[in-house]
Amino acid sequence: MRVTATINGELMRADDVWEGESLLYVLRERLGLPGSKNACEQGECGSCTVYLDGVPVCACLVAAGQAQGRDIVTVEGLASGADLHPVQQAFMQAGAVQCGFCTPGLIVAAHDLLRRVPHPSDLEIREALAGNLCRCTGYEKILDAVRLAAAQLAGDGE
Ligand code: FES
Numbered sequence: 001m002r003v004t005a006t007i008n009g010e011l012m013r014a015d016d017v018w019e020g021e022s023l024l025y026v027l028r029e030r031l032g033l034p035g036s037k038n039a040c041e042q043g044e045c046g047s048c049t050v051y052l053d054g055v056p057v058c059a060c061l062v063a064a065g066q067a068q069g070r071d072i073v074t075v076e077g078l079a080s081g082a083d084l085h086p087v088q089q090a091f092m093q094a095g096a097v098q099c100g101f102c103t104p105g106l107i108v109a110a111h112d113l114l115r116r117v118p119h120p121s122d123l124e125i126r127e128a129l130a131g132n133l134c135r136c137t138g139y140e141k142i143l144d145a146v147r148l149a150a151a152q153l154a155g156d157g158e
């Protein structure tokens, strides 16, 4: 089947999609968007998190056909050309990236949190990121990154 969707603001089309394929597979293998990671393919780790019509979802659990006509934003789409989004920058500045497998999903989840809750408490950060597993960092650097991104988005530069 053919799947057409708006992805990162651009109308994209994938042909010969098998009915059992996931949106994650289509993004990574057919459309050249490898930012979203495939760490479990079972909806357990959050590394494949993308926005689907503005709502964060695990792309590995979305059938490709369900993406037809929808609006999708991946971690690549958060940047403005070569300029990284402040959340992306904060993850690098805070040292919150080790192997990087969890990072794209965490960035989308953190981005979603900060657009809903610009000044989250630590508890709100932990709750928002609870579906995103990281095997490397111990999470403290990730919390630092979200706090840093919140400060930078608020414009106080802390
Ligand atoms: S790869 Fe989708 S939740 Fe783990």
Ligand code: FES
Pocket (backbone or CB within 6 Å): 096, 097, 098, 099, 100, 101, 102, 103, 133, 134, 135, 136, 137
């Ligand atoms: S940095 Fe390796 S899983 Fe999070």
